[in-house]
Amino acid sequence: MALIQLVRHGKAAAGFGSHRDPGLDDLGRSQSEAVAKLLDHQHRTGPNGSANLPILRSSPLARAQETAIPLQTLWQADVTIEERVAEIPSPTEDLAARAQWLQNAMAGNWSDLDQNSQQWRQNIVDYLRSCSENCIIFSHYVAINAAVSYAQGDDKMRVFAPDNCSVTSFDNSSGELVIVDLGVTADTFVN
Numbered sequence: 001m002a003l004i005q006l007v008r009h010g011k012a013a014a015g016f017g018s019h020r021d022p023g024l025d026d027l028g029r030s031q032s033e034a035v036a037k038l039l040d041h042q043h044r045t046g047p048n049g050s051a052n053l054p055i056l057r058s059s060p061l062a063r064a065q066e067t068a069i070p071l072q073t074l075w076q077a078d079v080t081i082e083e084r085v086a087e088i089p090s091p092t093e094d095l096a097a098r099a100q101w102l103q104n105a106m107a108g109n110w111s112d113l114d115q116n117s118q119q120w121r122q123n124i125v126d127y128l129r130s131c132s133e134n135c136i137i138f139s140h141y142v143a144i145n146a147a148v149s150y151a152q153g154d155d156k157m158r159v160f161a162p163d164n165c166s167v168t169s170f171d172n173s174s175g176e177l178v179i180v181d182l183g184v185t186a187d188t189f190v191n
Contacts, residue, residue, distance in 0.1 A: 089120060
């Protein structure tokens, strides 16, 4: 079926507990330029060059959309918004409380979370399993962990620490999510 590449957004200008939908800061914009060059090189150096570039998808959140812009511009391609790869929804609107909720949740297991959070994870997995074309998806730390933990059969919410603008690749040709390559990791602050 498809090769799916999940790109974690570049460094955001604000955290989960201080802004509902921050864009990228200067470092994040530099990171998005660098990952665009990397992906362009990766996909244009094959035998067909630019003949069969992957489709582009993005979370609706600003930091993911802004990370997609350099590759979108380079390829003169459309980026389709995909709600299912957005950040995990918080059970509260209070910014400080949602940061605390996320910190606590990430220390535990998916099965410890409420049904809405577990369904959110399943929706991501179902979407990725259904992708029929090679695609690059600009997404988020927890969403990428949701896919990786599912593919590994691990109930932990945090199974690895994808760096900003790292690329994690999956194959879904067997009808399941199979990890092809985990992205670069780093101890980035997720708040």
